[in-house]
Amino acid sequence: MAKILVVDDEHSILETLQMFLYEKGLTVFTADTGERGLLIFEAEQPQIVILDIRLPDMNGLDVLKSMMEKQLPSKIIMITAFQDMETTIIAMKRGAFDYIHKPLDIDQVEQSVDRAVRILRIDRDTPALKPIIVKPGSAFQIIGKSEKMRDIFKMMGLVCTSRVNVLIQGETGTGKELTARVIHMNAGFKDDPFVVFDCSAVVDTLLESELFGHEKGAFTGADQTTTGKIELAGNGTLFLDEIAQLPLKIQGKLLGFLQRREYTRVGGTKILKSNCRVVAASNCDLAGQVNKGLFKEDLFYRLKVFTIQMPPLIDRLSDIPLLVEHFLNKINLELGTKVTKIQDGVVERLLTHTWKGNVRELENTIVQALVGCRGNVLLRDDIDRILTRNPSLPALGLEAFSLAHVEKDHIQKTLSRLDWNKSQAAKILGVTLPTLRSKIKKYELRQN
Ligand SMILES: Nc1ncnc2c1ncn2[C@@H]1O[C@H](COP(=O)(O)OP(=O)(O)O)[C@@H](O)[C@H]1O
Numbered sequence: 441m442a443k444i445l446v447v448d449d450e451h452s453i454l455e456t457l458q459m460f461l462y463e464k465g466l467t468v469f470t471a472d473t474g475e476r477g478l479l480i481f482e483a484e485q486p487q488i489v490i491l492d493i494r495l496p497d498m499n500g501l502d503v504l505k506s507m508m509e510k511q512l513p514s515k516i517i518m519i520t521a522f523q524d525m526e527t528t529i530i531a532m533k534r535g536a537f538d539y540i541h542k543p544l545d546i547d548q549v550e551q552s553v554d555r556a557v558r559i560l561r562i563d564r565d566t567p568a569l570k571p572i573i574v575k576p577g578s579a580f581q582i583i584g585k586s587e588k589m590r591d592i593f594k595m596m597g598l599v600c601t602s603r604v605n606v607l608i609q610g611e612t613g614t615g616k617e618l619t620a621r622v623i624h625m626n627a628g629f630k631d632d633p634f635v636v637f638d639c640s641a642v643v644d645t646l647l648e649s650e651l652f653g654h655e656k657g658a659f660t661g662a663d664q665t666t667t668g669k670i671e672l673a674g675n676g677t678l679f680l681d682e683i684a685q686l687p688l689k690i691q692g693k694l695l696g697f698l699q700r701r702e703y704t705r706v707g708g709t710k711i712l713k714s715n716c717r718v719v720a721a722s723n724c725d726l727a728g729q730v731n732k733g734l735f736k737e738d739l740f741y742r743l744k745v746f747t748i749q750m751p752p753l754i755d756r757l758s759d760i761p762l763l764v765e766h767f768l769n770k771i772n773l774e775l776g777t778k779v780t781k782i783q784d785g786v787v788e789r790l791l792t793h794t795w796k797g798n799v800r801e802l803e804n805t806i807v808q809a810l811v812g813c814r815g816n817v818l819l820r821d822d823i824d825r826i827l828t829r830n831p832s833l834p835a836l837g838l839e840a841f842s843l844a845h846v847e848k849d850h851i852q853k854t855l856s857r858l859d860w861n862k863s864q865a866a867k868i869l870g871v872t873l874p875t876l877r878s879k880i881k882k883y884e885l886r887q888n
Pocket residue numbers: 581582583584610611612613614615616617618619766799800803
């Protein structure tokens with residue numbers, strides 16, 4: 441039986457909540473001061489706490505802090521008459537599970553308590569993932585065991601030790617830059633620089649000087665000689681990202697460099713040499729750009745000596761479980777979150793998304809989910825909420841086409857748009873309030 445502690449100095453609230461929660465089958469403790477609340481918290485270790493912010497002896501936010509410091513799995517729901525931004529932010533930052541405004545809407549309390557109970561149960565029933573030992577330098581690890589990724593690994597192995605030009609093509613977020621880095625890390629010259637030049641990020645007029653450098657006085661404002669990226673790359677790798685965006689004029693100069701391995705700085709005459717390895721990436725089909733006259737054919741052939749085509753994530757869904765574990769570990773390390781469990785159904789939900797943004801979108805989804813996570817388990821609900829917010833058509837997963845799914849989705853959207861005003865929503869949806877309430881319960885909908 442779950443234990444719940446209610447801390448509030450308003451006795452009418454204590455009584456109402458006590459009765460209500462008792463009827464829900466919870467063991468209820470109450471306290472009307474912060475100090476008493478803390479004593480009961482330590483003695484009883486309740487799974488759930490409902491905590492008022494304005495208490496006679498202490499600030500509820502400080503009580504929250506002391507409770508969180510005990511590092512128990514308890515979920516703490518704050519209630520307050522304050523509507524301001526600061527208090528809400530502080531409470532959530534200090535680890536509050538939820539934040540409910542007074543006057544209390546008992547439905548909202550129930551939803552929040554039910555959700556806490558559910559999460560505690562999922563946490564209890566979900567086994568922790570095996571901890572993964574993070575190897576040094578593994579920030580640049582390419583995860584995948586699908587046939588398609590194994591082919592990519594083979595190609596990387598073939599090409600990494602030589603200095604031939606490599607062209608990596610693929611949609612955005614498929615791991616082109618990561619692949620380029622890993623090729624570099626496995627090259628005989630891995631201690632030399634890896635220099636990124638994003639051909640789409642610099643204004644045209646500066647591109648040439650960024651890439652090749654310029655001499656003092658080459659143009660207005662050029663008050664000193666500057667080294668370009670080619671020079672910075674030295675004997676290492678020059679990664680030319682979004683190569684299709686390179687203006688034709690500079691494509692010509694780059695071609696000259698690739699043919700002769702010599703170039704001059706802007707405004708200079710001195711011939712400079714470079715032995716850097718060039719890896720270029722493009723998210724559009726370069727051959728198509730050549731046909732349209734937007735990309736120099738000679739340069740295209742120079743670059744594509746060795747081509748790697750990164751598969752979109754939708755073509756290698758079998759990699760998703762591994763990627764999810766990898767990102768959980770990575771993000772836990774980076775953000776200090778402690779999510780070590782994945783609820784059943786999370787992976788299945790991820791498999792129904794189309795992933796237009798590929799691995800980057802998957803990584804961002806997990807980051808967002810972990811930031812919103814109030815426990816150790818990555819919840820299906822959290823993923824669902826994020827993917828519904830950034831919808832792309834369901835690709836697989838017939839469940840997504842079921843009437844129940846559509847109904848659930850529609851009710852959720854309607855409620856969100858109306859700030860969860862249920863009577864308004866019921867009118868718009870053309871159902872009675874009790875019907876709406878029962879559907880909210882059935883689909884376990886809640887206000888985000
Ligand atoms: N196979 C993979 N394994 C692990 N992380 C990946 C993989 N593919 C991409 N990523 C991660 O996804 C994000 C986007 O990758 P990136 O190389 O920048 O893609 P692109 O250059 O194709 O847009 C990066 O954070 C990268 O580390």
